[in-house]
Amino acid sequence: ICELENASRHYGSGPTLVKALDDFSVTFQPGEFTVLSGPSGSGKTTALNLIGLLDNPTSGVVKIDGQSTAGLSSRALTEIRGHKIGFIFQSFNLVPVLSALENVELALHLSGLDEGVTRELAAESLAEVGLGDLLDRRPNQLSGGQQQRVAIARALVKKPKLLIADEPTANLDSKTGNQVLDLMARLNQEHDATFLFSTHDPMVMERARRVVKILDGRLVEDEKRGA
Amino acid sequence: ICELENASRHYGSGPTLVKALDDFSVTFQPGEFTVLSGPSGSGKTTALNLIGLLDNPTSGVVKIDGQSTAGLSSRALTEIRGHKIGFIFQSFNLVPVLSALENVELALHLSGLDEGVTRELAAESLAEVGLGDLLDRRPNQLSGGQQQRVAIARALVKKPKLLIADEPTANLDSKTGNQVLDLMARLNQEHDATFLFSTHDPMVMERARRVVKILDGRLVEDEKRGA
Numbered sequence: 467i468c469e470l471e472n473a474s475r476h477y478g479s480g481p482t483l484v485k486a487l488d489d490f491s492v493t494f495q496p497g498e499f500t501v502l503s504g505p506s507g508s509g510k511t512t513a514l515n516l517i518g519l520l521d522n523p524t525s526g527v528v529k530i531d532g533q534s535t536a537g538l539s540s541r542a543l544t545e546i547r548g549h550k551i552g553f554i555f556q557s558f559n560l561v562p563v564l565s566a567l568e569n570v571e572l573a574l575h576l577s578g579l580d581e582g583v584t585r586e587l588a589a590e591s592l593a594e595v596g597l598g599d600l601l602d603r604r605p606n607q608l609s610g611g612q613q614q615r616v617a618i619a620r621a622l623v624k625k626p627k628l629l630i631a632d633e634p635t636a637n638l639d640s641k642t643g644n645q646v647l648d649l650m651a652r653l654n655q656e657h658d659a660t661f662l663f664s665t666h667d668p669m670v671m672e673r674a675r676r677v678v679k680i681l682d683g684r685l686v687e688d689e690k691r692g693a
Numbered sequence: 694i695c696e697l698e699n700a701s702r703h704y705g706s707g708p709t710l711v712k713a714l715d716d717f718s719v720t721f722q723p724g725e726f727t728v729l730s731g732p733s734g735s736g737k738t739t740a741l742n743l744i745g746l747l748d749n750p751t752s753g754v755v756k757i758d759g760q761s762t763a764g765l766s767s768r769a770l771t772e773i774r775g776h777k778i779g780f781i782f783q784s785f786n787l788v789p790v791l792s793a794l795e796n797v798e799l800a801l802h803l804s805g806l807d808e809g810v811t812r813e814l815a816a817e818s819l820a821e822v823g824l825g826d827l828l829d830r831r832p833n834q835l836s837g838g839q840q841q842r843v844a845i846a847r848a849l850v851k852k853p854k855l856l857i858a859d860e861p862t863a864n865l866d867s868k869t870g871n872q873v874l875d876l877m878a879r880l881n882q883e884h885d886a887t888f889l890f891s892t893h894d895p896m897v898m899e900r901a902r903r904v905v906k907i908l909d910g911r912l913v914e915d916e917k918r919g920a
């Protein structure tokens with residue numbers, strides 16, 4: 467469903483050159499439940515941003531459903547993201563002036579669904595992450611973990627084929643984190659959605675069926691495991 | 694060294710009343726290494742913000758070094774914070790237009806020290822959290838865990854008597870997280886600094902000598918342990 471082919475992401479040049487991602491090649495199949503693991507600063511967010519079409523590689527190719535995204539217009543990329551990809555950001559990226567409900571509804575604005583329907587789907591998605599009573603709160607009226615869960619609900623509400631989650635349980639206690647992982651496991655099984663997480667959390671690690679390890683921007687290990 | 698006496702923090706009123714903290718009383722002694730633990734949304738950030746003088750209680754009293762802070766001017770509170778308290782925010786709160794080095798130096802601007810000295814202390818503090826090569830990067834040129842470590846370096850550089858850390862390892866891998874905890878343990882022992890963490894991380898929990906549990910804004914347990 468998605469693939470990085472010799473993808474690199476460089477910043478600066480000459481003496482200040484930083485290879486955030488370095489000649490990275492990996493392929494993900496539909497239905498996978500994969501963790502991208504590596505130390506702080508190793509390139510996880512960079513890799514996920516490329517796969518999620520939020521950023522462009524300096525060299526190499528990103529493919530979604532076998533189709534290369536090189537040279538696509540930013541409108542075309544937005545279209546693919548809107549329909550196929552759900553993204554949970556490491557720093558949430560909620561809209562400060564919108565309520566939790568409106569933030570989640572935003573994800574459905576390209577869906578062509580009627581407003582009454584999107585409102586209901588958004589409310590349901592928030593209830594599933596335990597925020598059913600907090601629909602009207604704005605982000606600055608929510609705790610860190612509550613904001614993280616709004617970001618999660620927003621990504622899951624459109625039942626995307628590819629769900630990319632950048633440290634989705636960092637601000638959650640283990641009970642809440644497990645509830646979120648159960649939700650994702652269900653979506654993975656019922657909809658054959660592909661899940662790609664970066665994490666430092668052992669609880670997420672142990673649910674992974676495949677672990678891809680990154681160090682200094684490079685792929686160092688790729689291991690399938692029996693779940 | 695600090696104390697909450699029947700402290701409450703309410704938002705809204707009537708039907709929308711939220712008791713983020715509810716009649717919370719706790720005393721911390723110099724040299725403690727204490728974890729505040731509780732589910733997402735239970736009131737940890739709220740409690741830490743009151744103890745760190747970043748917020749005012751709706752009712753009840755906050756005391757620092759036995760002195761009540763009720764009715765102190767915002768200038769007086771800033772003075773106490775500047776000299777006695779180091780705070781690591783759950784969402785880092787770095788200044789976007791300043792480099793990592795400048796962000797850390799900011800914490801020393803009330804110290805009366807010479808600029809050459811503060812520059813050196815800041816560089817040292819960043820080296821201790823593994824960021825010695827990244828002094829000139831701005832926050833948006835750093836990974837999530839690197840930003841978290843700048844926030845940590847900034848809080849530690851002034852060797853405060855009271856260090857308050859809101860989920861300081863949330864974005865760190867276990868090796869980096871342990872390095873940070875070792876640093877804090879050293880400061881705790883060498884300077885008799887009081888450490889108060891909120892965390893969901895079992896690695897931080899197990900180093901705690903005292904665990905205070907919070908649920909729905911209320912104190913539910915307070916347990917000393919042998920380290």
Ligand SMILES: Nc1ncnc2c1ncn2[C@@H]1O[C@H](COP(=O)(O)OP(=O)(O)OP(=O)(O)O)[C@@H](O)[C@H]1O
Nearest residue numbers: 607609610611612704713733734735736737738739
């Ligand atoms: N401005 C506000 N208006 C209304 N409720 C608020 C406001 N700010 C915080 N709250 C509520 O107060 C409660 C405590 O929030 P707090 O941020 O202290 O939780 P926390 O324990 O730090 O959670 P987490 O582990 O998710 O960071 C939460 O239920 C939150 O929704």
Ligand SMILES: Nc1ncnc2c1ncn2[C@@H]1O[C@H](COP(=O)(O)OP(=O)(O)OP(=O)(O)O)[C@@H](O)[C@H]1O
Nearest residue numbers: 477486506507508509510511512834836837838839
């Ligand atoms: N704009 C930039 N300019 C220079 N270097 C950058 C920039 N953005 C990121 N980097 C560097 O790229 C590397 C990879 O960053 P990335 O955010 O992908 O790490 P990460 O694995 O997600 O780390 P964490 O676990 O801390 O979130 C880091 O060393 C970071 O400092």
Ligand SMILES: [Mg+2]
Nearest residue numbers: 511556836837
């Ligand atoms: Mg990251």
Ligand SMILES: [Mg+2]
Nearest residue numbers: 609610738783
């Ligand atoms: Mg919090």
